[in-house]
Amino acid sequence: MxxxxxxxxxxxxxxxxxxxxxxxxxxxxxxxxxxxxxxxxxxxxxxxxxxxxxxxxxxxxxxxxxxxxxxxxxxxxRSFAEQQRLFDEAVSQYGSESAARQWVLPPAESLHTQxxxxxxxxxxxxxxxxxxxxxxxxxxxxxxxxxxxxxxxxxxxxxxxxxxxxxxxxxxxxxxxx
Ligand SMILES: [Zn+2]
Structure with missing residues (x-):
């Protein structure tokens, strides 16, 4: 329990x-x-x-x-800046933008920024x-x-x-x- x-x-x-x-x-x-x-x-x-x-x-x-x-x-x-930072981190972690998008979207597309x-x-x-x-x-x-x-x-x-x-x-x- x-x-x-x-x-x-x-x-x-x-x-x-x-x-x-x-x-x-x-x-x-x-x-x-x-x-x-x-x-x-x-x-x-x-x-x-x-x-x-x-x-x-x-x-x-x-x-x-x-x-x-x-x-x-x-x-x-999340703020745009925060979402951008998460996206940038994911790009460097996964090696490309398309791989990063599997987990994180850029600020303009994410519903987190809304x-x-x-x-x-x-x-x-x-x-x-x-x-x-x-x-x-x-x-x-x-x-x-x-x-x-x-x-x-x-x-x-x-x-x-x-x-x-x-x-x-x-x-x-x-x-x-x-
Ligand atoms: Zn989420």
Whole structure:
């Protein structure tokens, strides 16, 4: 049993009546965000756009309260400069731009720079989000990245979803594809 998971659930359960008593909006989400913030103290939610931020909080509140699953954010919104640095690092690591694109996109093409992509952990949390995330407009979009999800609220309530691509190389517009 994961002691951190149990501690997070325990802390959230401790906090919930306090938020409810104070009449705060969405007390169960507030309590789970508070407990998850203690569990993942380095996560930075500030770069996410408002829609993605709200969807993520609602989804992981349900994961925690309903199924005892903890979900943390490894990386969310990124500045252009940050994404460029990651891309440059990947190019030198993998030897070419096309090889780097298998894992990282340049800033203009990445949804991380729009605040709409979320890299999450742990694997168990990603599995939960893959099953339940569609109700929040959160979808896994690359087969080679179990951790990468994107916020596409326009698909909520429809029977379709954004395509699950093999890897980020497939994200390029067709006109750019050789
Ligand atoms: Zn990502």
């Amino acid at each position: 994961d002691v951190y998971r149990l501690a997070t659930i325990g802390l959230a359960a401790f906090r919930l009546p306090l938020d409810a008593l104070a009449g705060r909006w969405r007390p169960s989400e507030r309590a789970s965000e508070w407990a998850l913030g203690l569990r993942f103290p380095h996560e930075d939610l500030s770069g996410l756009d408002l829609g993605a931020r709200v969807a993520f909080a609602a989804a992981r509140s349900e994961a925690l309260w309903r199924h005892g699953i903890v979900i943390g954010l490894t990386s969310g919104g 605040g709409r992509a979320l890299d999450i952990r742990p694997r168990e949390g990603a599995r939960w989000l893959e099953t339940h995330g569609h109700r929040y407009g959160l979808y896994r979009t690359y087969a080679n990245e179990w951790w990468h999800f994107e916020h596409w609220p326009e698909y909520i309530g429809t029977s379709s979803r954004p395509p699950l691509r093999a890897d980020p190389r497939e994200s390029r517009p067709a006109s750019h594809r050789m």
